[in-house]
Amino acid sequence: MTESSTHLEVRSLTKSFYGVRAIDSVDFDLRGGEIHGLLGENGAGKSTLCSVLSGLYRPDTGTVSIDGETVDFRSPLDAAQAGVGMVYQHFRLVDSFTVAENIVLGLSRDQRPRSMRDVEAMVGDLAEEYGLHVDPTAPIWQLSVGEQQRVEILKQLFRKARILILDEPTAVLAPQETDRLFEAVSTMVDKGQAVVLVSHKMAETMAYTDRITVLRHGLNAGSVSTADTTPAEVARMMFGDSDAAERKQAGAANRPAGDSVLELNDVSVRGDKGLTAVDGVALTVRRGEVVGVAGVAGNGQRELQEAIAGLRPLAQGRVVVSGVDCSSGGASARMAAGLAYVPEDRLGVGLAPGLPLEHNVALKSFDRAPHAKRGLLSWSAIEATARRLVDAFDVRGNRRGMRVSLMSGGNLQKAILARELDEVHDVLLAAAPTRGLDMAAAEAVRAHIVDERDHDRGVLVFSEDLDEVIRMSDVVVVMFKGRIVGRFPRDEIDVDRIGLLMTGSTEPKHATTTVAESDDDDATNDTLDLTPNGEPNDQVRAS
């Protein structure tokens, strides 16, 4: 095998789930000695492609060949034997086992040395060779996230992987750890191995890859050599150079926006691990206006939604719903002030999955007339409400007493919308409202959201689908690393710039930070000062 030989060839690969094409006739080439960036929006098909390459899924049609030989992986074990290894974003390690034990876990007796001491020695040598320093005898639970990632990579190297797929490897790393990771990665490609880097971050992709392939809606939107392209071009491949003028018409607001119904004032929120996830966000939603938040998942959107809804405490700042300061109250305070909320997680948050639709329809209004009087439920009233909403929102597939988890995604979403919009409210917070829905259901959901605006209420919608955000919103804001990094009124929407901001390429100095750690003071300034056509463009050139 020469260093420049093509390692892996993918030809017209297609894989569907329930009739939806996750990837569609995708071609993809990976050569030994290169770092190949794989970019795309959420749901663009990156994970599906990687899962096929690593043997987790079998393609419907199309071929994968390695060094000219067609391969048919029936399991990740087959892929490993052919030299393809994947490091998932969420590690597959046994906490109570040592590093060495984890590395040989799953190998058969002939594939590993007899004694653990030999394994430890081999792991130590590998670690030395690639600069992936970690103590082979340490149990996993004692290691930092960065060290655990090294164990995952060592595991693949131990299995002699020639092709390594890294799924968003920097999402969990601190800046110094990121640098060390890429040092190890460049050692690998120097030895002729090939690395696929799945990423959402423009800066690191531009900085570290040799070539870039962009997936968009399951199709290959193009493969380019990193040296010959610009962040702007890549962003256009990711998000499309859409006809902005046409889209703006789709939901044009005819009147000026009214009073503020939702006001976020310098809001900071901590994530699940205690790190700052939302950093000084300021945002206002007015009556008769849809504000759309664009951003790649994992940039603090979920934490911000939960904070607005009262499910996550504020670290600082204020949340004002219809003029009522709810900062210290919980979910019920926000509901009382007039916030309707369609959460990202339909089953499990928005709906209690094991209970019937009637129960779920009354989830928030069970203790009020007509559903209850003096603590006693009126099931006939609750069932009447359920029937009314089922008719009004065209919720299908329900049978009396059936647990809602058996209904389809579109109907679940309509049921949640029905319940939320039936409450008295001034502002609707909708998170990923059309994710996973088929076209008809998605269209129906969007129609309900736009209708809210036409009824002079405010809407704040979060979506990973940029097209959708632009289509529905009167104002688009961009969220990156817990901050609002751009605000675009309808007339000034610039898809290319939004795409760049979403991938963080206008912020080269922060490019490798995972969590916004800078001082809080300039956080709010970002939101206020950033003019749509100002200097950020120049910064792109600079990077």
Next chain:
Amino acid sequence: MGRLRVTPRGFAGPVVRFGVPFAALVVALLIGAALLAVSGSDPIEAYRTMFDASLNGWTPLTRTLALATPLILTGLAAAIAFQMRVYNIGGEGQLYLGAIAASWVGLMLPPDTPMVVMLSSMVAFGALAGAAWALLAAIPKALFNADEIITTLMLNFVALSLMNYLIFGSQSFWRDPQRTVPGGKRLPESAIMPELSGRLHFGFVIAIVCAVGLWWVLRRTTWGFQIRTIGDSPSSARYAGMSVRMKTITVLAISGALAAIAGVSEVSGVSKGLEPNSLATDIGFTGIIVAVVARSNPLGVVPVAAFLAAIATSGSRLQGIGIEVEVVFLLQGLIFLTVTAGEFFVMNKVEVVAAEATDASNESGTELAGAT
């Protein structure tokens, strides 16, 4: 040859809901019969003896229901906690606390106190004591998320030691100084549950009222609505603005109170004094089995408790025909296994389909390959 196709059932009709557990019961009895036959006993004779001893006739029936009374209550105690996915394993200890508190009330109040006043104070105090005992686990759970399985379980041993100390280890208020073998003071007549028939006492009525009441509260009140929501999905409950923490505390307290009422009923209707040996018979633990088999349905608890009690009462009679009492525990265990396994068939529809028909991997059901 064929394959099994498993599809989740949206809604189980009454035929499935009652038919499957009944079939499970039959399967358990058949396996039990096979084991009896293997060990050299006549299964038909054994089952016939058991039936005669527990269900055949008024006297055996009252004996069974008397034994079922505390099981219904500890079963309800476990059921309400399980409804909210809080695992109260401390029914045993809460029962002892109920017995200790109730016998204290019975011995403290003047013997000529009217029975209604006497018994209701005993129930009230017993329930309070059990609730307080459960709170020892509930509050750490609500505040620090301390695992209630461990805390409630451990508190059982503390309660048992306390009760043993009061009777065997000290000259306490409860202990009868006249008796040479340590035992509790006998309760006055006014503190003893009125007899319904044979061994069956008023405690059975209390147990039935509790079962119906609990079912009604869960189904018809806004409080029950919240409990069921939290039990299904705590995140949905929080999303809807419900206070999960407060409900955890209340539910554990109610659970403790119900288990304690079983202790009140036993001390007042059966042992008629604080007798550790007759109280510490795993009634609290058996209640957990009752609740699981009854799928935490308060109304289901009653027949399940009665059935387990029927098997238990027939134990002594089995010895008469040369069969070991352990058979009783064997059958209880088998029923527990088959009924919980049967739950799978209540939740899912299992069909045998032709092998060719199910090739598509995108089928909504999970397929289990294999011959049938």
